[in-house]
Amino acid sequence: MKTRLERREHRSGLLFVAPLIAVLILVAGWPLARTLYFSLTDAYLDDSANHVLVGFSNFVEVAGDPVWWRAVRNTLIFTTISVAIETVLGLAIALLVHQAIPGRGLVRAAILVPWAMPVVVSTKIWEWMLNDQFGVVNRAIVGLGFADHGVAWTANGSLLLGVVIFIDVWMTTPFMVLLILAGLQILPEEIFEAAEVDGIPWWKRLWSITLPLLAPTIGVAVLFRVLDALRMFDLAYVLAGANVNAMTMSIYARDRLINNQELGVGSAASTMVFLLIAFVAIFIVGALRLDRSGATER
Amino acid sequence: MSTRIKRRSGAYYRAMRRVRQIALGCVTALLLFYVLFPYYWAIVSSTKQGAQLYESVLLPALDFRHYKELFRDANFATSIFNSLCVAISTTALSLGLGTLAAYALGRLNFPERRSLLLTVLMISIFPQVVVLSGMFELIRWFGLYNRVWSLVFAYLIFTLPFTTWVLTSFIREFPRELEEAAIMDGCSHWRILTSILLPLMGPALVSTGLLAFILAWNEFLFALTFTLTEGSRTVPVAIGLLAGNSRYEYPFGPIMAASVTVTLPLIALVLFFQRKIVAGLTAGAVKG
Numbered sequence: 001m002k003t004r005l006e007r008r009e010h011r012s013g014l015l016f017v018a019p020l021i022a023v024l025i026l027v028a029g030w031p032l033a034r035t036l037y038f039s040l041t042d043a044y045l046d047d048s049a050n051h052v053l054v055g056f057s058n059f060v061e062v063a064g065d066p067v068w069w070r071a072v073r074n075t076l077i078f079t080t081i082s083v084a085i086e087t088v089l090g091l092a093i094a095l096l097v098h099q100a101i102p103g104r105g106l107v108r109a110a111i112l113v114p115w116a117m118p119v120v121v122s123t124k125i126w127e128w129m130l131n132d133q134f135g136v137v138n139r140a141i142v143g144l145g146f147a148d149h150g151v152a153w154t155a156n157g158s159l160l161l162g163v164v165i166f167i168d169v170w171m172t173t174p175f176m177v178l179l180i181l182a183g184l185q186i187l188p189e190e191i192f193e194a195a196e197v198d199g200i201p202w203w204k205r206l207w208s209i210t211l212p213l214l215a216p217t218i219g220v221a222v223l224f225r226v227l228d229a230l231r232m233f234d235l236a237y238v239l240a241g242a243n244v245n246a247m248t249m250s251i252y253a254r255d256r257l258i259n260n261q262e263l264g265v266g267s268a269a270s271t272m273v274f275l276l277i278a279f280v281a282i283f284i285v286g287a288l289r290l291d292r293s294g295a296t297e298r
Numbered sequence: 299m300s301t302r303i304k305r306r307s308g309a310y311y312r313a314m315r316r317v318r319q320i321a322l323g324c325v326t327a328l329l330l331f332y333v334l335f336p337y338y339w340a341i342v343s344s345t346k347q348g349a350q351l352y353e354s355v356l357l358p359a360l361d362f363r364h365y366k367e368l369f370r371d372a373n374f375a376t377s378i379f380n381s382l383c384v385a386i387s388t389t390a391l392s393l394g395l396g397t398l399a400a401y402a403l404g405r406l407n408f409p410e411r412r413s414l415l416l417t418v419l420m421i422s423i424f425p426q427v428v429v430l431s432g433m434f435e436l437i438r439w440f441g442l443y444n445r446v447w448s449l450v451f452a453y454l455i456f457t458l459p460f461t462t463w464v465l466t467s468f469i470r471e472f473p474r475e476l477e478e479a480a481i482m483d484g485c486s487h488w489r490i491l492t493s494i495l496l497p498l499m500g501p502a503l504v505s506t507g508l509l510a511f512i513l514a515w516n517e518f519l520f521a522l523t524f525t526l527t528e529g530s531r532t533v534p535v536a537i538g539l540l541a542g543n544s545r546y547e548y549p550f551g552p553i554m555a556a557s558v559t560v561t562l563p564l565i566a567l568v569l570f571f572q573r574k575i576v577a578g579l580t581a582g583a584v585k586g
Contacts, residue, residue, distance in 0.1 A: 009406050009408060009487075010407075010408045012402070012406060012486075013402040013407070013408035013410075013411065014402075014410070015402075016401055016402035016406070016491075017399045017403065017410075017414060020395050020396070020398065020418075020462060023458060024418075024458065026436075027452065027454045027455040028421045028455050030436065031431075031432025031433040031455075032424075032428060032429055032432060034431065034432030034435055034436075035428055035430070038431050038432070045434070048435055093329060096325060096326065096329070099322060101323070102319075102323055103326065107326060107329065107330060109568075109572050110330055110334055112568045112569070112572060113334060113337060114333055116561075116564045116565060116568040117337070117516075117561050117565075118515065118518075118534045118564075119516060119534070120516075120518055120534040120537050121340075121534070121557040124537060124553050124554075125337070125339065125340045128339075128340075128343065128553070128554065129336060131550070133352075134351065134550075136339055170332075174333075175579075178576055178579055179579070179580060182576070182579075182580035230425070231425035231427065233426070233518070233519045234518035237518075250425060250427040250519070254427055257430060257434075258430075258523055263431055266431060270427050270428045270430060271428070273425050274428040277423070277425050281423060
């Protein structure tokens with residue numbers, strides 16, 4: 001039996017979330033449904049109303065395109081390596097900043113700078129610094145005697161993905177640092193004091209106490225970063241356009257959709273991006289057993 | 299003899315602590331250099347002209363011609379104005395709708411709550427490219443193509459789930475005793491939200507709003523796709539598409555001046571509201 005108060009609460013609850021639901025249906029639900037629908041048609045962008053259903057042939061076309069698989073490969077390499085580096089580096093910096101170091105406040109503020117910069121701006125700055133002839137990085141390499149002549153960082157196709165990873169590490173490690181630092185700050189101080197008094201070496205304290213206690217925080221941070229990296233678009237696009245050496249899945253889908261005007265094929269590629277990311281998300285959440293809303297309900 | 303614990307003098311420990319302090323200081327300096335040098339280099343490069351730009355001198359030349367040209371350029375001013383309009387409108391809308399929803403999701407008990415929270419979280423990890431075709435069609439239907447308002451509409455897909463999620467975890471932090479008396483007195487939920495919770499939510503709204511603003515200000519994919527002409531571009535697109543006449547005339551000086559200009563307000567905001575931003579970022583992830 002529901003009481004009057006419960007019914008009132010139910011009604012108010014629905015009323016308060018109604019605008020949210022309406023907007024989400026409009027900006028997320030409907031466009032997603034249309035993308036799924038278009039992926040089954042032969043529509044073109046300039047005249048999208050004029051189309052027929054063609055079944056799964058768009059998916060067959062994308063799956064048969066070596067460029068698509070190159071984009072998938074790039075995206076997976078980019079995600080794995082950049083998130084791995086960001087996690088290790090983020091952990092190291094967070095542990096450093098957690099110590100009583102000189103100028104701690106300054107460091108904590110400075111770390112936010114790369115994070116707050118627009119991706120486009122960071123990319124442009126690094127592109128200039130890595131310029132093969134006049135970039136300051138090559139000047140430093142030659143000037144310090146590491147090499148006779150500079151490296152063609154952005155012009156050399158085989159280095160391009162590495163450069164993208166390098167820039168991404170610079171941009172997003174701060175995010176990792178902030179999350180891990182917040183996790184470090186809520187750990188009970190006494191455990192570490194006790195371990196220190198017992199004379200346990202620092203690496204053992206790190207491995208057996210800090211890391212296990214931090215694992216949930218790191219798990220959430222890695223989940224966010226992986227999902228974000230899998231949909232990456234702006235960094236690689238600004239640096240290399242639709243160059244296959246750095247093309248991500250999102251760039252491929254947008255290229256088919258907007259530049260080639262192939263609404264059907266582009267939607268099919270987008271749908272495949274969606275499925276892949278959903279699959280990875282389910283996999284990671286399952287691996288971490290991180291039912292977040294369940295955890296807060298406890 | 300070997301079983302005896304080796305005793306060391308106080309001088310040894312003092313020296314060890316000194317070495318440790320110096321090592322930490324060096325690592326910190328290295329970290330600061332890594333984090334800050336690129337922006338410093340952008341500032342330095344933006345004040346150099348022509349051949350100076352190619353000499354890699356580490357000090358700024360303090361020649362502000364690029365900035366003067368930049369501010370005389372009507373298109374750049376327009377794109378800054380566009381970015382401001384879009385980011386402010388998106389933030390205001392997301393905060394308003396997000397607060398309403400967060401109150402229900404954080405405080406009220408109704409059966410659809412859990413699945414709704416999960417949906418909101420799922421939408422926030424949506425790859426933007428997935429809604430691109432559907433959104434494109436919708437924006438053309440509304441006659442918004444190549445207008446900045448199309449971006450306010452499109453940006454809600456990532457700012458609204460974000461503000462809802464973060465504000466929900468903020469609202470859960472407030473002690474429930476605050477509203478219990480009001481509930482006993484038969485106060486409506488609208489009154490409770492506007493008269494009791496909202497006055498307390500200032501800091502939470504600032505944290506969340508700043509992050510939503512930064513998200514909207516920095517967005518690139520939608521802005522690139524839904525606008526066509528220079529008059530409706532936002533700043534990231536304007537900078538992204540700034541290019542010279544040829545590969546050899548790449549205008550790095552003006553690009554650096556533009557980059558420094560659009561980043562300066564962000565950095566000022568971030569440094570000024572440092573604690574608030576960190577609070578907002580971690581509220582969604584760690585406590586949530």
